[in-house]
Amino acid sequence: MTEPQASAVDLFPDAPDLARRVAFILEIDKLKQVLRRTLLLDASRVENDAEHSWHMATMALVLHPYAEPGTDLLTVLKMLLVHDIVEIDAGDTYVYDAAASQTQAEREERAAERLFGLLPEPHAHDLREVWRAFERRDTREARFARAIDRLQPLLHSYHTEGRVWRQNAVAAADVRRAMAIIGDSSPRLATLAEDMISDAERRGLLR
Amino acid sequence: MTEPQASAVDLFPDAPDLARRVAFILEIDKLKQVLRRTLLLDASRVENDAEHSWHMATMALVLHPYAEPGTDLLTVLKMLLVHDIVEIDAGDTYVYDAAASQTQAEREERAAERLFGLLPEPHAHDLREVWRAFERRDTREARFARAIDRLQPLLHSYHTEGRVWRQNAVAAADVRRAMAIIGDSSPRLATLAEDMISDAERRGLLR
């Protein structure tokens, strides 16, 4: 193939609002390269934040009947779609890594400023608030989104014979502590989580 | 690491509804392994359907002000989150591959039966209807979702110097034909698409 000519075109001469939205869309492509600890279910590779975010949003769609009554699904989906975007700058923090967790909040706050700030107002502010609500966990929607965010890696670890848990010598007590927030949104999903943890403990997948 | 004991536990003795929802959630993990033609923006690899679905849903969130007035965002997000799931069974069909496109509808209809059928009713029916509406393009929500579904790979091809277009000797006329439906939802996004196509043509990225 011959090398193409460079573009000299301004696609948005009269549309700064659209230009900013497209810049955001192009920037967040990088989320596909932020790797997590969680394995795909066939254990062939770890997953990335973009496909993880899709999986969680689709889980929320399907598990919504188990959320607190009145939980607004649109708000939950927005949260789950955007909440990991800060990891483009701040990186993924493993939930059982205490040292990294200490600096996580500050790193992610700076990332939220920059990344959502690519968007025009009031959309930048809106998405930053959606992200902060997720972190604060003070609405039904945030409690459900956070429950899904905990349940997804638990399902994956449980169904891949606890490989990542065993590699990191994770303790059942630490998983129980991390999963406790599920019950604030959904007693039935909390029971499911506890049943998986107990079974994993019995089988030696957790220490 | 020692090999773990197999599980003999039934996690859902009294919850067939939840069992089916979790079976669906585990099955759709496979979407992370369905590869597309589209490159990531840094051209390091092709993207998969799961991260693509996340990118489109987040695009819809951000470009919603450019959709037809009254377009319901929640319905659009559901469509974009679930519409590619059929490709777990039916595979990805490249939009400029005429032969594969002929058998696509039938392969995808069978896939929709099986995959959404993992869910309990009425949810299985609901998601199958959401998927069919996307295919039929007869609602505002479907027109916007389909516009996003066309715009996302166009943005990627344009911003990776048309590498996939050049490898497949794609014609500008074919891209224009594929992109025409964008205008049914959003005149401004249709203009953006045409500006990118014209520029790509001028630079020799499209034949």
Ligand SMILES: [Ca+2]
């Ligand atoms: Ca996270």
